[in-house]
Structure formats: C-alpha cells, structure tokens
Amino acid sequence: MTEAPIDSGGLVFQLIPGGCLQGRIRPPGDKSISHRALMFGALAEGETRIEGFLEGEDTLATLAAFRAMGVEIGQPAAHELVIQGVGLHGLKAPNEPLYLGNSGTAMRLLSGLLSGQTFDSVLTGDPSLSRRPMGRVTVPLAKMGALIDSNEAGTPPLNIHGGRALTGCRHRLLVASAQVKSCLLLAGLYATGQTSVQEPAVTRDHTERMLQAFGYPVEVADGHISLQGGGRLRGGALQVPADISSAAFFLVGAAISAGSELLIENVGVNPSRLGVIHILRLMGAEVEFRNPREFGREPVADLHVKASTLQGIRIPREQVSLAIDEFPIIFIAAACAEGETVLEGAEELRVKESDRIAVMAEGLVELGISAQATEDGMIIQSGAFSGGRVHSHGDHRIAMAFAMAALVAKGPIVIDDCDNVATSFPDFVKLASAAGLRINTKASAG
Numbered sequence: 001m002t003e004a005p006i007d008s009g010g011l012v013f014q015l016i017p018g019g020c021l022q023g024r025i026r027p028p029g030d031k032s033i034s035h036r037a038l039m040f041g042a043l044a045e046g047e048t049r050i051e052g053f054l055e056g057e058d059t060l061a062t063l064a065a066f067r068a069m070g071v072e073i074g075q076p077a078a079h080e081l082v083i084q085g086v087g088l089h090g091l092k093a094p095n096e097p098l099y100l101g102n103s104g105t106a107m108r109l110l111s112g113l114l115s116g117q118t119f120d121s122v123l124t125g126d127p128s129l130s131r132r133p134m135g136r137v138t139v140p141l142a143k144m145g146a147l148i149d150s151n152e153a154g155t156p157p158l159n160i161h162g163g164r165a166l167t168g169c170r171h172r173l174l175v176a177s178a179q180v181k182s183c184l185l186l187a188g189l190y191a192t193g194q195t196s197v198q199e200p201a202v203t204r205d206h207t208e209r210m211l212q213a214f215g216y217p218v219e220v221a222d223g224h225i226s227l228q229g230g231g232r233l234r235g236g237a238l239q240v241p242a243d244i245s246s247a248a249f250f251l252v253g254a255a256i257s258a259g260s261e262l263l264i265e266n267v268g269v270n271p272s273r274l275g276v277i278h279i280l281r282l283m284g285a286e287v288e289f290r291n292p293r294e295f296g297r298e299p300v301a302d303l304h305v306k307a308s309t310l311q312g313i314r315i316p317r318e319q320v321s322l323a324i325d326e327f328p329i330i331f332i333a334a335a336c337a338e339g340e341t342v343l344e345g346a347e348e349l350r351v352k353e354s355d356r357i358a359v360m361a362e363g364l365v366e367l368g369i370s371a372q373a374t375e376d377g378m379i380i381q382s383g384a385f386s387g388g389r390v391h392s393h394g395d396h397r398i399a400m401a402f403a404m405a406a407l408v409a410k411g412p413i414v415i416d417d418c419d420n421v422a423t424s425f426p427d428f429v430k431l432a433s434a435a436g437l438r439i440n441t442k443a444s445a446g
C-alpha cells in the first residue's frame with residue numbers, strides 16, 4: 001500500500017490512447033547542472049552567464065534562495081541568467097526561512113554550503129520534501145563541525161547554525177548519493193584542510209566537473225573525490241545541456257510505440273547519467289548518439305530513437321545509481337518488453353519525491369500490468385496497458401511516465417495530481433503533444 005497522497009494540487013492529465021512520437025524536440029535544461037551553475041555562479045568572483053538554465057520550480061526555488069541572500073541575478077531572456085557572484089564569503093543572512101519547494105537537491109546542497117556561513121539559516125520545503133531523509137547530510141556535516149537541527153525523524157525543516165569552524169574530513173558514504181557527495185564538497189570549500197568523499201557506487205559527477213570549470217581544483221582518484229578548503233571560484237560563461245532525465249520519457253515513448261522516430265537535441269550524455277541508455281539498449285531499444293560535442297566540461301549529443309521490440313531483462317545492479325531518476329519510465333518500458341524484467345538494489349527509490357517503488361507498482365497494476373514491488377525493486381511482466389486512472393502522488397516523474405504509457409494503452413489514461421511536473425519540465429505537455437502524445441490537461445474539481 002502506498003501512503004495517502006499529499007494533496008498538492010489539482011492538475012489532471014487526460015490521455016487518449018495510441019499515437020507515436022515523431023520529429024525533433026529539445027527538452028529543458030538539466031536540473032542538476034542548473035542548480036549547480038546557479039550555486040557556483042553565486043559563490044564565484046565576477047560575473048557568470050548561464051544559457052539553457054532550467055526554469056522549473058525546483059531551480060527557481062534555488063534562484064530565489066540566493067536572491068534572498070543578497071545575490072543579484074538577472075534574467076535577460078528565457079533560460080538565461082546573469083549572476084553577479086559575491087565570492088565564497090559574500091552571502092548575506094536571509095531575513096526569512098528559505099523555502100525550497102519540492103527540491104531535495106536544493107536542500108541537501110544548500111545545507112552543506114550554509115553550514116560554512118557566519119549566519120544562521122532555516123531551510124523548509126513542501127510536504128514531499130518535508131518527509132525526505134536529511135540525516136544523510138546532517139550526520140556527516142556534524143563530523144566536520146556543523147550544527148544543524150532537524151525534526152526528530154531527521155526530516156526538514158533544517159535549522160543551520162552559522163559561525164561554526166568546519167574541519168575537512170574523510171567521508172565514506174553508505175548511500176550512493178550525488179546530493180550527499182555534493183553537500184559535503186560544498187561544506188569542504190569552507191573547511192580547513194582536505195575534505196574527501198568515497199562513494200559506494202558512481203553517482204553523477206556534475207559538481208566535480210563544475211567546480212573545475214569554475215577554476216577550483218578537485219582531485220578524483222580511486223573512487224575518492226577530494227578538495228582543499230579556502231580556494232576561490234572564478235565566474236564565467238556556461239551552457240546547460242538538455243536534461244537526459246527529461247529526454248528519457250521521450251526515449252521510452254518512442255521505443256515502445258510503433259511508427260515512432262524522434263531526434264532529441266542537445267542532451268547531456270555525461271557517463272554518470274547514461275544508465276537509462278544502457279538499460280534501454282540491453283532491452284533492445286535503438287538509441288543512437290549523433291553530433292557528439294561538449295558544453296564546457298559536459299558531453300552532449302543529439303539522441304536518435306526509433307520504435308523497437310523490447311525484451312525483458314534483469315537490470316544490472318551497477319546501472320542503478322546511473323539511472324536513479326529514470327526508473328518510473330524504465331518500468332513503463334519493462335511492461336512493454338517481452339517476458340520479465342527484474343530490478344534489484346534500488347531501495348533509494350523509496351525515498352525520492354514519492355516512494356517510487358510503491359507508487360509505480362500501484363499505478364501499473366491499476367492499468368492492468370503485473371508488477372510486484374519488492375523491498376529494493378520491482379518484478380514486472382510483459383502486458384497490455386488497459387487504460388484507467390492513476391495518481392502521481394505529486395511526483396513529476398511518475399506523472400510523465402504514466403503519460404507515455406498512453407501511447408500503447410487500449411483505453412484512456414487519467415493521471416491525478418500533476419502540478420509537480422513543473423518542478424523539472426514546465427513545458428512537458430506542449431512538447432509531448434507537438435511530438436504526438438495525445439494529452440490534455442484539466443483542473444481537478446476537488
């Protein structure tokens with residue numbers, strides 16, 4: 001059983017079954033890279049110009065937080081920011097708690113950064129974020145000398161005490177989490193000596209790449225990521241690639257629906273984010289990289305995808321941390337793949353924006369698919385989507401995943417509570433309908 005949904009809003013997606021995806025699309029900017037570009041731009045010396053910035057609710061919450069700490073940020077055109085960096089020690093005390101909406105990335109990364117300030121701060125979030133575990137950052141930060149109060153359950157709000165002297169230390173993470181790694185590296189900028197993080201599995205390395213792009217030395221060797229405190233960040237220009245996590249809905253939508261052929265442009269193809277491509281290719285999907293290039297230190301390509309026959313697979317465990325945000329849509333692919341698909345080792349999915357194991361299993365079963373949730377994954381049998389009504393539990397990626405299932409469903413699909421799609425993909429409905437998804441929206445009556 002899933003927890004009762006948090007009533008976070010009334011947008012309903014209505015999908016007419018059938019269709020296919022065709023043409024070219026350009027998904028919005030990468031959420032992880034946009035957060036980091038904003039944070040490092042604010043802490044840098046000099047001006048930073050960002051192109052391709054994701055104007056989703058999550059990253060806009062981070063933007064508002066930096067404005068509240070005195071950083072001047074201009075928005076000269078859509079998806080463009082000009083940040084007047086204040087330097088590592090130039091932030092001002094915010095007058096009010098910093099509200100971070102739905103964004104785990106904003107809260108976890110900011111908790112590290114704010115632990116190194118001279119002033120106190122408070123971080124709050126929406127009901128979903130208020131249920132997410134923060135002990136994974138507050139405990140290692142305390143080891144560095146930080147002082148953060150949370151709820152007894154280790155959940156937000158976080159009261160961060162300023163004026164603490166931080167000391168660099170070696171962290172051996174128990175959970176593979178780029179958010180935790182990045183939080184500790186950000187605290188490390190303010191710590192004396194060396195901070196180093198050892199991860200149990202490779203996670204997205206945008207923080208490491210972007211620190212280097214801002215001229216901050218970071219050493220990466222044998223699974224250890226290390227930096228010395230007390231350096232400086234230098235502002236500059238950077239371009240954010242399209243988010244592979246947003247592209248993933250279209251990759252799967254096109255792979256499962258006969259007649260599809262799609263080019264998804266400008267997609268970030270950092271190796272630490274390619275799990276979804278490896279998994280889809282193992283299932284038999286035809287995904288091609290075209291025009292490979294680089295935006296700063298981030299690799300980019302156009303992804304070409306066609307409809308193909310998919311096979312069920314046992315998802316390799318080493319792909320889990322590389323595809324951690326893409327499992328809702330991978331589960332849709334699995335339902336369309338011949339035979340059985342098994343995912344194990346993905347217990348992290350239970351503490352994302354929703355419990356993605358429980359919520360996806362519930363929705364799949366509702367739509368006529370045999371899906372069995374396990375503690376750390378799911379077992380899914382090939383089946384036909386019947387159509388029906390599912391609840392996203394306020395989770396953007398659940399809503400978009402079930403929307404794509406309509407391409408192969410026998411009847412209409414209705415998805416409740418879709419407002420949060422705006423956290424990562426504000427133009428999803430527009431782009432998806434232009435590509436061929438038969439989607440309408442309506443405000444719920446109650």
Ligand code: S3P
Nearest residue numbers: 032105176177178179180324325
């Ligand atoms: C993110 C890291 C991932 C991911 C999240 C964004 C980041 O979380 O799920 O959407 O920007 O660092 P974890 O690192 O906690 O798995």
